Amino acid sequence: MTSGSGARQTGLIRQRTRSAWMFVAPMLVVLAIVALYPLAETIWYGFTDASLNSIDSARFVGLQNYLEWLDYGDGDGEWLGLLADERWWQAVWNTLRFAFISVSLETLFGMIIALVLNKQFAGRSFVRAAVLVPWAIPTVVSAKLWVWMLHDQFGIINDLMLTLGLISKPIAWTASPDTAMTAILIVDIWKTTPFMALLILAGLQMIPRDIYEAARLDQIGPIKLFRKVTLPLVMPAVLVAIVFRALDALRVFDVVYIMTPNSDETRSMSVFARENLFDYDNFAYGSAASTLLFLIIALITISFIYGTKMDLSGDKS
Amino acid sequence: MRNKTILALGLLSTMLMAQGALATDLSIVHGAVGRDHDVLRAALDRYEAESGNKVTIVSMPERTTDQFAQFKLWLSARNADIDVYRLDVIWAPQIADHFVDLTDATKDIIDDFSPMALQSQKVDGKLVALPMFLGGPALYYRADLLEKYGKPVPKTWEELTATAKDVMDEERAAGHTDMWGYVFQGAAYEGLTCNAMEWIASSGGGQVVEPDGTISVNNEAAAKALDLAATWIGGISPEGVLNYAEEDARGIFQSGNAVFMRNWNYAYALVKGDDSPIKDGVAVTVLPSDGTHSPASILGGSHLGVSKYSKHPEEAIDLVRFLNNYESQKARAIDSSRPPTLMPVYDDKEVAEKVEFIPLWKPVIENAIIRPSAPTKTSYNEASSEIWTAAHDVLEGKTTGTKAVAKLAARLKRLKGSGWK
Numbered sequence: 182m183t184s185g186s187g188a189r190q191t192g193l194i195r196q197r198t199r200s201a202w203m204f205v206a207p208m209l210v211v212l213a214i215v216a217l218y219p220l221a222e223t224i225w226y227g228f229t230d231a232s233l234n235s236i237d238s239a240r241f242v243g244l245q246n247y248l249e250w251l252d253y254g255d256g257d258g259e260w261l262g263l264l265a266d267e268r269w270w271q272a273v274w275n276t277l278r279f280a281f282i283s284v285s286l287e288t289l290f291g292m293i294i295a296l297v298l299n300k301q302f303a304g305r306s307f308v309r310a311a312v313l314v315p316w317a318i319p320t321v322v323s324a325k326l327w328v329w330m331l332h333d334q335f336g337i338i339n340d341l342m343l344t345l346g347l348i349s350k351p352i353a354w355t356a357s358p359d360t361a362m363t364a365i366l367i368v369d370i371w372k373t374t375p376f377m378a379l380l381i382l383a384g385l386q387m388i389p390r391d392i393y394e395a396a397r398l399d400q401i402g403p404i405k406l407f408r409k410v411t412l413p414l415v416m417p418a419v420l421v422a423i424v425f426r427a428l429d430a431l432r433v434f435d436v437v438y439i440m441t442p443n444s445d446e447t448r449s450m451s452v453f454a455r456e457n458l459f460d461y462d463n464f465a466y467g468s469a470a471s472t473l474l475f476l477i478i479a480l481i482t483i484s485f486i487y488g489t490k491m492d493l494s495g496d497k498s
Numbered sequence: 499m500r501n502k503t504i505l506a507l508g509l510l511s512t513m514l515m516a517q518g519a520l521a522t523d524l525s526i527v528h529g530a531v532g533r534d535h536d537v538l539r540a541a542l543d544r545y546e547a548e549s550g551n552k553v554t555i556v557s558m559p560e561r562t563t564d565q566f567a568q569f570k571l572w573l574s575a576r577n578a579d580i581d582v583y584r585l586d587v588i589w590a591p592q593i594a595d596h597f598v599d600l601t602d603a604t605k606d607i608i609d610d611f612s613p614m615a616l617q618s619q620k621v622d623g624k625l626v627a628l629p630m631f632l633g634g635p636a637l638y639y640r641a642d643l644l645e646k647y648g649k650p651v652p653k654t655w656e657e658l659t660a661t662a663k664d665v666m667d668e669e670r671a672a673g674h675t676d677m678w679g680y681v682f683q684g685a686a687y688e689g690l691t692c693n694a695m696e697w698i699a700s701s702g703g704g705q706v707v708e709p710d711g712t713i714s715v716n717n718e719a720a721a722k723a724l725d726l727a728a729t730w731i732g733g734i735s736p737e738g739v740l741n742y743a744e745e746d747a748r749g750i751f752q753s754g755n756a757v758f759m760r761n762w763n764y765a766y767a768l769v770k771g772d773d774s775p776i777k778d779g780v781a782v783t784v785l786p787s788d789g790t791h792s793p794a795s796i797l798g799g800s801h802l803g804v805s806k807y808s809k810h811p812e813e814a815i816d817l818v819r820f821l822n823n824y825e826s827q828k829a830r831a832i833d834s835s836r837p838p839t840l841m842p843v844y845d846d847k848e849v850a851e852k853v854e855f856i857p858l859w860k861p862v863i864e865n866a867i868i869r870p871s872a873p874t875k876t877s878y879n880e881a882s883s884e885i886w887t888a889a890h891d892v893l894e895g896k897t898t899g900t901k902a903v904a905k906l907a908a909r910l911k912r913l914k915g916s917g918w919k
Contacts, residue, residue: 232876233570233571233574234570234573234574234592234593234595234596234876235574236574261912332738332746333736333737333738334676334736334738334749334750334755335749351736351738353736353737353738353740353741355741356684356685356737356738356739356740356741356742357737357740357894358894358896441741442686442687443685443686443687443883443886443887444686445887456883459566459567459570459571460563460566460567460879460880460883461877461879461880461883462570462592462876462877462879462880463880
């Protein structure tokens with residue numbers, strides 16, 4: 182390659198880069214307005230004493246919302262602030278547990294459903310549309326629906342299990358601290374598995390058919406075929422799907438808020454933030470919680486992307 | 499974003515002003531339960547005919563916590579769209595700054611109003627809202643079942659526990675296996691705060707936070723009251739009661755599966771309704787006490803306040819007065835079974851004839867206690883969540899009454915800091 186052609190190409194690339202930026206610019210502006218600005222404002226409010234009643238007269242108070250030593254004046258005192266708030270840490274733990282269990286099971290079930298839907302059979306397109314129904318129902322509606330189905334006196338779930346002899350007396354699913362989280366997980370998994378299945382199915386269909394032809398000629402068994410061929414090839418799609426779901430699961434709000442709004446066992450980080458922002462008039466404290474929520478999600482997502490060496494830039498392909 | 503809202507509001511109000519040069523356009527915001535919307539619309543129609551002004555209803559979600567969050571957002575943005583707000587009984591102290599002082603404008607009529615209701619709406623001498631209707635919970639019971647087993651109506655919580663157990667066991671033995679003794683509101687929300695405060699106050703444990711702001715809950719009577727309630731779970735009350743609100747409790751009671759229920763007055767019209775299978779067997783009485791103290795019912799209800807940001811405060815005050823006059827309160831009592839705030843309406847013959855329970859509710863209202871929303875000021879919601887959390891922990895069996903009230907007192911003390919603000 183001569184230096185002349187290199188210079189021409191650089192000029193072309195520069196021109197392309199310029200037009201690419203021009204096309205991207207409107208989106209960046211919109212993002213800055215609807216995402217960056219509110220985010221910056223939230224972070225700012227986390228360092229103030231803002232309340233909804235007097236949001237304009239908010240004063241800067243430093244890290245007080247995060248951690249502060251309250252001196253009683255008699256040599257004694259205690260730590261206050263989010264980092265010392267047992268309810269906040271309970272909410273963090275609830276959220277992480279919820280996200281881990283729900284995303285794991287949704288990936289597993291989603292994979293199974295996707296493998297089935299990837300096969301040719303009569304009525305496949307109908308089944309594909311049908312499995313999407315739980316995901317299409319607004320969460321508020323489906324959560325309310327499940328609250329009634331899980332009701333200890335009128336609920337159909339208890340009735341079924343009693344009839345089948347699985348339990349001897351009705352379970353108060355959403356009321357009992359032992360089962361509240363399980364109930365929420367059931368609803369979330371029921372609702373979001375179709376989404377995972379769809380994303381994984383898209384990945385499966387990207388795999389070239391002739392690979393399977395070759396495998397068939399080599400007489401490779403189905404389990405080995407799945408482990409050695411399908412899984413590695415579909416993995417990038419699965420990882421992207423997991424990141425999407427994990428982002429959602431870590432922000433979980435509606436299903437918890439509808440089913441068990443004020444339970445210590447199920448309160449998620451988002452529910453905690455909302456409670457302080459609007460119910461308790463602790464706008465600053467809620468903003469600080471939202472900021473931490475943002476940091477925690479960012480941290481988990483970034484370490485997941487690095488840990489799995491996920492390719493988000495698209496350079497490799 | 500706030501600037502945009504203000505701009506939009508400005509445009510809107512200019513349009514409104516251009517449209518109504520003579521008559522004024524007002525708007526009232528409220529959450530609709532049961533027949534509230536129809537009754538309010540009918541009253542507004544009368545007002546429109548009388549004054550020539552027009553009033554629009556802005557509807558809100560049913561859950562009061564959701565309404566309150568929205569109201570706070572509107573008020574902090576100085577929204578001039580809404581002239582009159584219908585406020586829950588506990589909100590006045592938290593948003594008093596955003597409302598017009600109604601003291602002078604209601605001087606001539608104020609003496610007829612329930613003093614307890616007025617007191618709950620006064621913040622530092624300012625009348626934030628004019629009481630619209632009251633609410634009070636009572637003990638609903640199956641008179642037919644009590645008669646069948648020869649039991650008197652319980653006067654104390656201990657009696658209630660024993661009677662509920664006996665009747666429940668007998669009914670179950672007779673083949674009615676779904677029967678329960680007592681249903682109430684045990685979910686972790688405002689309703690449990692009301693229940694817990696009633697148990698504690700009627701057992702001599704005080705009002706958790708007293709009107710002067712002192713935290714009084716850490717005492718033996720309060721602990722005992724909570725411990726007794728904890729014995730109900732799985733005993734005379736289904737375990738699911740830990741996630742029950744008003745309608746869950748009513749569902750069980752009205753389908754004939756409970757002997758006793760604690761519920762607000764709205765339920766009366768429904769359990770006595772034509773489609774209710776138990777309508778002939780139901781009766782109501784005041785809630786029990788420990789026998790030595792007087793029973794306590796938490797005061798509920800809704801009240802009308804005029805926004806400070808209203809463009810037409812004069813007309814808005816007129817509207818509030820109209821909606822709370824004798825005729826409007828009487829119509830509301832008859833059409834939607836809302837206990838009035840004007841005491842003379844309780845003695846109105848036509849009201850008593852058409853809604854038999856309104857006179858029945860007079861003792862309930864007279865035994866009312868106020869939630870500590872006035873002393874705890876802007877911290878009330880958080881204080882209330884501490885109360886229901888403590889009560890819920892005891893009901894769940896996670897802790898004992900003694901430990902729970904000590905922890906509750908400590909948490910309230912931390913919330914109070916150097917003083918409620």
